[in-house]
Amino acid sequence: MKNENNKKDYDLLVNIISEAPGHFYWKDAEGICRGANNAQAIFLGYKSGKDLIGKTGFDFYSKEQAEIIRKIDKQVMKTQKEYCIEEVVSNQEGVKTTFLSRKIPLYDPNTKEVIGIIGISLDITASKQAELAKQQFIMNMAHDLRTPLAGIIGLASIQADKKMNHQEQQQYGQWIRGASEQLLELLNAVLKVIDTEKMTDSIKAEPVHLPQLTKELQALMQPSIEAKKLEFELKLNALLPTIISDQIKLKRLLLNLLSNAVKFTKKGKISLEMSLLSVEERQAKIEIRVADTGIGIGKDKFDKIFDRFYCAHPSYEAEYTGYGIGLYLVKRTADLLGGKITVSSEEGKGSCFALEFIFPLAEENVDETGCVTLQPSHFETHSEGHNHSVLVAEDNTLVLYVVKNLLVSLGYDVTT
Ligand code: ADP
DSSP, X not given: OHHHHHHHHHHHHHHHHHXXXXXXXXXXXXXXXXXXXXXXXXHTTXXXXXXXXXXXXXXXXXXXXHHHHHHHHHHHHHHOOOEEEEEEEEOTTOOEEEEEEEEEEEEOTTTOOEEEEEEEEEEOHHHHHHHHHHHHHHHHHHHHHHHHHHHHHHHHHHHHHSOOOHHHHHHHHHHHHHHHHHHHHHHHHHHHHHHHHTTTSOOOOEEEEHXXXXXXXXXXXXXXXXXXXXXXXXXXOTTOOEEEEOHHHHHHHHHHHHHHHHHTXXXXXXXXXXXXXXXXXXXXXXXXXXXXXXXXXXXXXXXXXXXXXXXXXXXTTSSXXXXXXXXXXXXXXXXXXXXXXXXXXXXXXXXXXEEEEEEEBOGGGBOTTSOBOOXXXXXXXXXXXXXXXXXXXXXXXHHHHXXXXXXXXXXXXXXX
């Protein structure tokens, strides 16, 4: 009975070791593997830990790498101290992985002599890459923070010290405004990251009238499109239905794509296209495309542009400002809303971001018998008779002053 229990315990222990997370191995004094878990074996191209027994580092790695590993093992045995190291290892397929490894001496339980080493290695490749992207983000941000701030301080000091005529004052005011706007943009980008990190919050399910949504997007984009003298083309399928989705998230996603299209286009056209691909079982397959005739993106960068903090045209070396957050946010939102995003582009010609969603149809598209009936949308491109009075409530005098001036310049009657 006791033997049986011992065997069970032993089997369990063996199982725990082979299935243990991380990479786990032990070697004798000659550097020959005496055991390993399955994760280590799989990384090295084998099936189970048993397959590694009797092999040395020279069987798996380059001579150079194996020698370094051997040297560390010897040091651990000699000093009898734990050794902790970050190591980049290539397996037989040449895949580079960064490990955080800890190695300790292995003692004979009876003689207490050092008879080898025990090692445990954790794959930290992903966090290393994230760290790298973060460094680039900080580099971009430091540059983008310093430049406008130095400008603002410089201009303000000159203004404080020097007598200026009206024209000079106006020019300085414009420069200071430009620099402050850049700072605000940066601040918004940083806040966006924080927001994105907690975006897994609830996804709303509300009716979204797609033609109406495109109209709102067009209105939001109009000023920047006009400022850059670009054309805007809206191509809507006549049967676009009202669907169920999260209106704000969908809008933010498309705004990000449209803003990028404008940002990376000097001349030509931005287009927003929405088509109904099919309707099946009260679900509509919708394709949305945002295209531009801008600088384009190299094919080798297609995978990377959706990573957080990745900029294909970084601001410290080029003329485009940005923090590599927009497309990360777009991809995450598309995933959350059950969509797929793909990019196609040619450098110098333009880019196109295509989204495919399957949305449930809103009740209004389904009649009493449960049949789907889509009506061509009677959608007006120009809204008329909008209200010209605005009430502004704001407790910061400076902000109130600026908002009021802006609204007045846009032709509104403002009450504060
Ligand atoms: P950013 O804030 O830098 O614009 P994004 O995450 O929105 O960040 O985009 C990542 C990178 O992808 C951009 O830095 C840019 O190099 C590239 N990119 C995105 N959209 C476009 C586009 N429409 N045309 C050309 N390049 C683009």
